[in-house]
Amino acid sequence: MTDPTSVYDAHPWATQYAGHIPATLDVPLHASVPALAAEAMAQYAGQTAFTTVMPNGMYGSLSFAQVAEMSDAFAVFLREELGLSAGDRVAVQMPNCLSYPVALLGTLKAGCVAVNTNPLYTPTEMAHQFQDSGAKVVVIVDLFADKLEGILAQTGVQHVVVTRVPEFFPPVVGPIVYGVMKYWNRAVPAHGMKVTRLPDALARGRARQGDPKRYWSTLGHGDLALLQYTGGTTGVAKGAMLSHGNLVWNVAQMRAMCASHVEPGQEVVLTALPLYHIFAFTVNFLSMFAAGARNILVPSPRPVQFLQRAFENYPITWVTGVNTLYNALLNEEWFTAFPPRHIKAAGGGGAAMHRAVVERFEQTVGAPLVEGYGLTETSPVVCFQPLNGRRDPDSIGIPAPMTDVRLVDDDGCPVPQGQPGELVVRGPQVMQGYWQRPAETAQVLRGGWLHTGDVAVMDERGTFRIVDRKKDMILVSGFNVYPNEIEDAIARHDKVLESAVIGVPDAKTGEAVQAYVVKRDDSLTEAEVLAHCRSLLTGYKQPAKVVFRDELPKTAVGKILRRDLRQEVLGQSKNANTPPAAPAAPSAPKG
Template sequence: MNKTASDRPWLAAYGSDISPVLAPSPYASLAELVQDACARFAEKKAFTCVVPNGMSGSHTFAQVGTLSDDFASFLRHDCGLKPGARVALQLPNGLAYPVAAFGAFKAGCVLVNTNPLYTASEMIHQFNDAGVEVLVISDMFADKLAEVVPQTSIRHVVLAGVPEFFPRIPELVIRGVQKYWTRSLPPIPKLAVPVLRIRDALRLGRKQPEVTDWDKLKQNDLAMLQYTGGTTGVPKGAMLSHGNILANLEQVRAMGSHHIAGKDCVLTALPVYHIFAFTANLMTFFAVGARNILVPSPRPVQNIQRALENYPVTCITGVNTLFNGLMNEEWFAAYPPKSLTAAIAGGTALHGAVAERWEKITGTRIAEGYGLTESSPLVTFNPLEQPMRTGSIGVPVPGTDIALVDDNADPVADGQPGELLVRGPQVMLGYWNRPEDTAQTVQNGWLFTGDVATMDEDGYLRIVDRKKDMVLVSGFNVYPNEVEDCLAKLPAVLEAAVVGVPDAKSGEAVRAYVVRNPDQPDELTKQDVIAHCRKYLAAYKVPKSVIIRDELPKSPIGKILRKDLKAEVRDEFAGKV
């Protein structure tokens, strides 16, 4: 599948603003990027963490540089880590995260992002799979350590709190609320390995020689083990090199050069341990000297209110559920942020109804993109200077080739759906210790995404659905995204998810799980849902059954988890069909 210029119709969409040739990164590693940004933007504020009551703390670029130097020294000298050792970060958004992450890069270590909400068994699996030696974890989850640490290779534990590095009085107030009102700070268990607060770890590192050999890192060196979401099986560690992330940063900046600059202020409500926010928010905006407003948790969505009211946010990144949730908040709909210039969606399909309503309320458009963990993550994006195409994930970013193929890996006809394949400098090195999975997923440099897409004559792509989520009704393909997008147009529906269920007559049937919109006066019935779908969908696509729920299962970034609903269906129909 060699590509020629005539095979890349999307190049015309670049216009005069986007170069079709990807500029090489000026850096050899993420450590060098961090060091350079901290020096160039020393006195500017880099990160501000805002909690729901509006209290906050900030770090300048210079402070981030100094503290991450201290943490690198701690890892290398006090923990005895060698370059290539794995360091896990299990932290919500906060000032401790960039200090620890950037310190790990400067120490030549490999960052392992870990969901703070993982159960003990999930932590044990990931830490053992990655061979983690140092764990930096939120003190809110310290009660898991006694079970986890003895069953892993972890040799040092570092604790950090949400108000870490806040001014003293706000820090004490927040810790007091956590400890005495919510009881969310468990006692620290006694462990056979050293356990330190992050400030103590930094003090130790400050006494040690500065780590300077990060300049020996190269772009093909491993930077991160970013574990997949496990939506189709056991989570796997995608090996992302320094070059993978650096190339993707250049691709992000190429597609949004007029909206990503040092004057910007980006709201980071999505967790930075997720690859979307890590690359698009944390690294991209840090590299240009912009300010990041970190929200430890966007749920409930009211947690974002003070951040938007108190800071001149120019850019918001989010998923469909976050944008939808904000617009259902009276304070946001009545007083949308005046400084906002851009909103970027990814992680899951953006519903057309949500995009249209967002533009009416805020006066700005949501630019949708597409990516996945294995591609660092950005693959396609809607050029911000071009007319928006609702429902499209945009065009391939510079330096990226795509192909749409059938089950035999042969190219599909123009306009037909096929599995999306990706080739570019952002594609992972492979899966950690999983050569068979790597060989199946990456073939001849092409990443098989498992997503079904179509491409129009201008090179704009649309995701039809996950290949494994497709429902086969009497031989007809039904893509859940299409049905969910239809359901989103029903005002009484707040959220929806569609899966297939076994059916004796048609093989499979469509089932819709819906959450009622509390702002609508009329009660939602199953008959309402089915009648609405019949107006817009072919009969075989109309849900045969409807389940009304108070909430739907979601990932940490707010992505609705069909896999959990499919697991319920398997249990429900076990032995029946």
């Protein structure tokens, strides 16, 4: 009998590289992210690097040369004006806007560590992240500065830099956009903090006339670049320690996978996913920046109509998104009646892509929508469907070059090919560990392998398919049921907009399948959904109940939160088992 270990270690997926993807990669020449960025900024200096597009079509842009100069000035400001040292943490909390690359690259050029922070965080979540990371500086958009003011005293933050969504817009356009946001929409709250405006910070940095290269020229692959906090879908948010080497290697892996469809200096990528999320950070920001692409930044993709002007006004060649974003686009007449004409490819990830959505998108746009797989802890890319050759639907494709993947059982032993097992990863993109959490690090990093908690199967060609997360698996009468499979089946019904599936306690079967459905057509009934599932799924996989909702709980990037639905059910069950309170005693009659 063949040893399962040898099957994975033989890299059967390498045959699918087929000359389009190099099987091995040289160690990246760039020692750090600033070194990678510096080369791109010099090579494409006169080209537009970033354009922020508002819902009404108003926009502002920065060239590669402008990003270089501004981020240099911000680096000098951090080191010389604020007195930060190498390794100090700087939190960057803003939506997609021109200030983001300036602040992020400036932080890394200063030799500091960036802390990506979701601007939609509650004050409690902000306090946790700033306390945990030890951030000394926060660069925050003014839309949420009032939340920071309320928790600032609970943190070690010493300096606050404030920016605006239309920062660096043209002199006439910027004030108009900001005026609408502040006075018409009343979206800019007042605060009483002592802050520095970002343009003022840049001016103070320029006045110092320092050379920021001296801050980053000694950085190497082992130096910490980023604290990327996990999205919280698995518990209390932890900071994944991503080094300069992790990020530079993952950029090289991503570019190798996509080289056939990326022409340096010619691409226009739509970034609707937030740059503070690791998917867009590495794929859209770093990888496309290194390739000299123009990045079209959308501050908020919700509602999805906010993307219309970006698609209509720019020759978008690449787009990335999650299943819910693509599904929403396909339900917009402006998108389906007049689909974008220049798209070469689209990338999907963050959560499982549904086959029905992929097929409709490819038919509408005429370009491949390839699914990838990754985690915050892997910078993030682990696998991607190849852009050339055969693409297997419902799969996450094949590992990126220089990545080892195995599937293991609960004892950590590799399982035979074709059997489900936990996906474990080894490669240069795997994080250094969780910030100040050695116990949690030891749980997931074992023997050089990152244990992902995801269950997958591998076919004979080395293509992987995610079955589901181990903790999302439903156990029905001893049978393993995976929500992704059921959600994909439900998505094929024409009247369904989106769905989520969880397991609920059941006296007979241990757990039962419960589906939550958002209707596309109001005439949809539970009986129709159940009949549809009976035609596609075996008995124990079929939902026992369908609950209709106007919307489903989601993360900031659109991943559906099954956890919230489970907590809701468990809360109802707990309340149902709680004896009713005794009736209140009647009040004494008034005299």
